[in-house]
Amino acid sequence: MINREKLKIKFEEEMKMFDSLHPASKKMFDKAKESLLQGVPLNWMVRWMGEFPIFVEKAEGAHFTDVDGIEYVDFCLGDTGSLVGHGPKAAKDAILNQFEKGASFMLPTEDAIWVGAELKRRFKMKFWQFSTSATDANRFALRLARRVTGRSKVLVFNWCYHGTVDESIASLNPDGSVSPRKGNIGFPVDPSITTKVVEWNDPKALEEALKDEDVAAVLCEPVMTNVGVVLPDPGFHDILRKLTKKHGTVLIIDETHTMCASIGGFTYLDDLEPDVVTLGKFVASGIPAGAYGMSEEFGKRAVIEIESEFGVAKGIGGTLAANALTMAAIRATLGEILTEEFYVRNMALAEKFNKGVQSVIDEFELPWSTTQLGCRTEYVFSKTPTRTGTEAIEAKDNDLDWYLHLACLNRGVIMTPFHNMALMTTATTQEDVDKHTHVLREVVKSIVD
Template sequence: MAAPSAPTSDLDRTRLQAMLDREREAFAASHPKSLALAERAKGALLHGVPMPWMQKWAGGAPVFLAEARGARVTDVDGNEYVDVALGDTGSLPGHSPQATVDAITERISGRGGITTMMPTEDAIAVGEELGRRFGVPAWQFALSATDANRFALRMARQVQRRSRIMIFLHAYHGTVDETVATLDEQGHVVAREGNVGAPVDPALTTKVVPFNDLDAVRAALAPRDVAVVIAEPAMTNVGMVLPEDGFLKGLEEACAETGTLLIYDETHTMSMGTGGCVRAWNLNPDAVTLGKALGAGVPIGAYGLSEDFAARVVADREGDYLDWGGVGGTLAGNALSLAAARATLTDVLTDEAYGAMLLTCEHYVAGVQDVFAKHGAPWHIVGLGSRAEFGFTPHAHATGADAHDAIDPLLDDRIHAALLNRGVMLTPFHNMALVGPATTVADVDRVVGALDAVVGEIFTQAA
């Protein structure tokens, strides 16, 4: 990706690269065991990691994990970090929260049984609690948010008897084939650059419109060939793009007018509170999808359907929902995942916990704003509950395209590598920080202090 046109393009790119090189040299000196394991992994693991995204660490090699607890991570070299990445939301409840650990231990060594293709009472309790939080009553479980999205989309197409879905430009809903799409310069739907082995042309399956553009939404839905819109209430995978006043209400009205179903993907936006944005903003979806944090890191996804949507699924006689029809999975809904989810919802991600998390995140946002102001950095920060992300423009963005075009990979890497060397673990894919129940004000102050040093060096050099 080329350097952005403004406002960071005036930074000396050669100097910025030299600063990154120095940080990577320092990283190598303090992470010899991680580097040795990374070299060894090349002989056993594709891309040298168990999952490709793990190569994204800016230090020049993956940071290999030794221990994690609460809001702290220790690598194999003994380096400890304040972790505000929290597994890119997968560990929003904190690493190994005790209540979840106890439930997992009891499930495995007490009652026994991890996966049996049998339901447990925990599953009912989790469905009831998610229904209370998100306002949709009929839940099923998967092993990831990707699968939850995939299954909900399939059900929507089936009962709607319509073939297309609609997404927002630069949205991300996991590795669901139909959602890995974008627009070319002429406004035509095409596969996103680098889309690996796309099974069909996404122009046959998907419509793509800009976020916060109700006219584009209405135009896309007008032919009534879209079965379902899937959207994050706020975009979170291309920086942070919040909905403008009236946009989500207008989206819901446009869907209702055209008989289009609406799914809110709350996998990341559950940072907003116990019921995500759906509860905080009084939204009215036909389905909600979740994953990642629900089991405090134990693999799980969930999708909940409204009463009407669920009734249509149950009444449908053409789809095979119980066997070969393309939904479900042998390990989905397993006893371990549901035990972890029940404990996490009941004892970790509570209303009280979120109240403290939101206050701590406000402290982080204020600290970062002070850093930017102190050094004259042309950046902004956007908060969403216990989640916050800074970007490289003076103002937040209204569309995914604007947010995408402002990304500066070299500057990102320089900041991330420098923070790693200062004991701070920021999400490697973006400049996103999460505050969990175990994150303290002192943790936030350490993160802000490290960022202060890094930003100050960049802009002192720039001057």
């Protein structure tokens, strides 16, 4: 259906259009190259479409304006970091108010008690700790799991992503062995020593990997979200819980993205019973924050380990973690923004977004499918939803991806780079969704026979 020749020509045209639309961003990028590695403050930022990233001037709600004065509908929302929208009032007020009273003390404020109790209510984990990112929450959870179990290995699912957690950036080879994932540069220890990798939805492989009882923790999302949306088979979570319990392995559920599906992610929705829950990204409305909650049993064992050795806790934490500003931001975000109503409203809009995408798929008879995960939507280049990380990776089509993202961007619609993911927030409107459908239709039409 997709005409590859047309796709090539159109992509070149879009690249030229991108250059002509963004002279001010280009100028800033050239200047930035004088002091920033690759011209950006974070290397992910060069992975957007175009020869250079667009520089942002200002944002509000579900829109932002770049330094060339172009306004965009933002469906990327900082790759989930701003799922609550840009600068929601409740968080803005709380952050400004707390900053006036002080940002960082290495001492708790009353907000921490409120936040701990609220996270406990949502995720059923009894004890909470905080970090400056979800990556760190995962790292700290793994350290505690190793200490508590006295085991060294970690198990992850093939093509997972949990932030830049060294052990998790590993791939499963067809012969069952493990290698560093392509792009995992400078790893401290070869992940084949630290990590076991099995395919998602493969209980047999999971049992085989856990039976030696050398795995400290399984780290997984309740639904894989970083290679499209890959759902668990019915019953897979029960098996996962049963096997981890049977073999004395700590189960860490990473709700960083899946907290877009309910006030307490899938732990709340599906009554999961992990030992640890981790999260971050939008939980403080864009202020860096991560959190990890522990079951009563795991928390008590962790405390014994921390107290058993003077100084051991020094390795777990960070000066700015759980600072007063962050805790005020989390309190406002949980208390006033991420409410039941937030999810009801934005899940309904996500459904409409996917209906729009589906209408384009139907009109041009494309072998694609859409999935929805709460306020998060995704379309993949596979006729049926994928079941494993490998299937999801095989469905990828970078040429097509790049063209669609670039052509959307050139028409004022921002999709999340690296995949066809869109997020709905309270400031996203039906017109924004309709604009995406209209643009997608136009750009698809230009490359089909």
